[in-house]
Amino acid sequence: MIREATPDDIPVVLAMIRELAAYERVPQEARATEPQLKEALFGAHPAAFALIAEADGTPVGFALWFRNFSTWTGTHGVYLEDLYVRPEARGGGHGKALLAALAEICVARGYQRFEWSVLDWNEPSIGFYRSIGAEPMDEWTVYRLTGDALHELAAASPANAA
Template identity: 65%
Template sequence: MIRAATPADVPVILALVRELAAFEREPDAVKATEPMLAAALFGERPAAEAVIAEADGAAVGFALFFHNFSTWTGRRGLYLEDLYVTPAARGRGIGKALLRHLAALAVERGCARFEWSVLDWNADAIAFYRAMGAVGMEDWTVQRIDGAALTRLAGR
């Protein structure tokens, strides 16, 4: 079952985010807290949304997403920030169900695109996404400025 996250799910979402970070070899990189996630997902101006995958009454995965915008299409898109299924629940179609749920949301909302990033070493995920019809954007690379570099660029 896939359902929209509620404020009561924030501790579960954060726990799953931490599991994902450990899987992605960045166990100490998560700086988010429950109050930060609650504000981002359910505050006055939500920055993102989340859905929870449940099996046998327990959360076994989640997807966190937000809208972006394409000037080329003149329409918004849906950007998947995180998709995670617990190891014990993998192979049961839960990841596929999460992607299908988000694709349906994108279509319902008139989005031109459904996009996400994947680590280049995660061959299993890449193969899974290709099987779902995703196409790698080989000519594009992600750029990031954060921390001290962001502060410097901001002139502060």
Template identity: 70%
Template sequence: MIRTAKPEDVPAIVAMIRELAAYEKAEHEAEATEGHIRRALFCESPAAFAHIAETDGRAEGFALWFLNFSTWRGVHGIYLEDLYVRPEARGRGHGKALLAELARLCAERGYGRLDWSVLDWNTPSIDFYKWLGAVPMDEWTGYRLTGAPLSRLASEAAGPEAAERPV
């Protein structure tokens, strides 16, 4: 069964985030606490959303997503930040069901696309996504600013001359 996440799902979501980080060999990067996830998903105006794959009351997978926007199409889309199914629950259709629910939301709300990223070495997921009909965005390279480079760039905008600088 796929359902919208509830506040009581936060501990399971955080546990699965940690499991996903371990699978992706990046456990040291998973800093989110239950407080972070609870605030992100259940504040007055949430910017992130989650769905749970559940069997007999046990959370076996999750999809955490947020809205993006296509300037070319002029409509929102969904960006799937994380899709994870616990190893013992794989092969039961949870991943497909979570993606199908997000696709349903896109169709129902008039969103133009469903986007996500996958690590190059994660061939089981890549094969699954291709089987669904998803296409890789081979012409695009993702970039990220974090840590010291992000802080350094932010401090440039905070200076008194920032208002005079052209954008």
């Protein structure tokens, strides 16, 4: 069963985020807190959304996503930030069901893109994504600006010139 997350799901979503970070070999990177997730998912202006996969009433996976926008198509899309299914529930169709639910959101809302990133070494996920028809965007490289570099560039903003 796939359902929308509720505020009561925040602790289990955070636990699964930490499990995902450990799987991706960077447990120290999962620094989100319950109050942050509650605000992001259920605050006055939600920045993200989450779906929960359940087996026998127990959460076994989640998908956390947000809307993006394509200037080329003039439409929103879905960017899947995290997809995770607990190891004991893998192979039960929960990951595919979460992706299908997000695809359904895209189609129902007229969104023309559904995108996500995957680590190059994550062969099980890459194989799974290819099996459902997803294609890698080989011509694109993701860039990220964080930490000191982010702050240095922000300080160079014309708004900070005085």
